[in-house]
Amino acid sequence: MAGVDDFKPRFNSSSTALECEVIKCDLSRLASVRHAAQSLRNRLGERKLDVVILNAAVVLLPFQITEDGFEITHQVNHLAQMYLTLLLSPLLERASRIVSLTSGSHEWSTFGEELSEEDISPTAATTAIAPLWYKRAYGNTKLLNILMIKGFHERWFKSKGILANAVHPGDMIHTNITRNSWLAWLGFLALTPFTKNLEQGAATTVLVAVSPDTAGVSGCYFDNCNIKTPSDAAQNLELAEQAWRLSLKLLVKATEGMTPHIPDEFLMDEMFGF
Structure with a gap:
């Protein structure tokens, strides 16, 4: 929160006078x-959301289970972001845009052709070797970001005109994502002259979120301000359906009786499928 508070005066005093x-x-x-x-729903009232950018992520965290019963990297990087988008869905209307920041690291995913709840949120560490766990957890959650976007696209684009796209901002950009490892932080810092700066890293997200050039574009994976082809797994609609169904089941179970609740429209389809 401190970082955001430091940024607020610059944002509010900009020439565009945005609040x-x-x-x-x-x-x-x-x-x-x-x-x-x-x-957010209370603050907006009858107003609608134009854009939802799902930008948060963690990496290099040891295996641990949250108070909600999920593995922390899988919850923060995927499940909680899907949950937030579902809860905000009443604020979305035609031409609203959902942008999920994924990564080229989705190609590290170890998923097979059949997913289980253990893939969506492991209940036990699958390897004692930390670097292998970090790579697996991050790669799998970044693939889940793309599969989630396919789920929203299939549900909302044709029926409501809501756009959903995934964005790869760039490789090894020096942000605070490496705060959990001083060694990784130093490595990213050393590569700064050879990677995108923050403005360049944000460019693709901004393009997909607000540009007229991407109006009407949905269900795509963007990299370097262009539509690119992700991994075979990221293009697999059957895998996307499985990921959607399993993720939704886990979220429904973990939040039963809580308000606000996941809108009923997402619970109508048989087996939570498309």
Whole structure:
């Protein structure tokens, strides 16, 4: 929150005179996600959301289970972001845009052709070797980001005109994502002259979120401000259906009886499929 608060004066005093408000949302706690979603819905009232950018991510975290019963990297990077988008869905209308920041690291995914709940949120560490766990958890959650976007696209684009796309901002951009490892932080810092700066890293996200050039474009994977082809797994609609169904089941079970609740429209389809 401190970083956002430091940025607010610059944002509010810009030549465009835009107003910036901050709502705290801790993705490692679904109660915080619910509170943030309800706070935003209360503030907006009858107004609608133009854009939802799902930008948060963690990496290099050891295996641990959150208070919600999910593995923390899988909750923060995927489940909580899907949950937040579902809770905000009443605020979305035709031409609203959902942008999920994924990564080229989705190609690291170890998923097979059949997914299980253990893939969506492991209940036990699958390897004692930390670097292998970090790579597996991050790669799998970044693939889940793309599969989630395919789920939203299949549900909303044709029926409601809501756009959903995934974005790869660039490789090894020096941000605070490496805060959990000083060695990784130094490595990213050393590569700064050879990678995108923050403005360049944000360019593709901005293009997909607000540009007229991407109006009407949905269900795509963007890299370097262009539509690119992701991995075979990321293009697999059957895998996307499985990921959607399993993720939704886990979220429904973990949030049963809580308000605001996941809108009924997402619970109508048989087996939570497309």
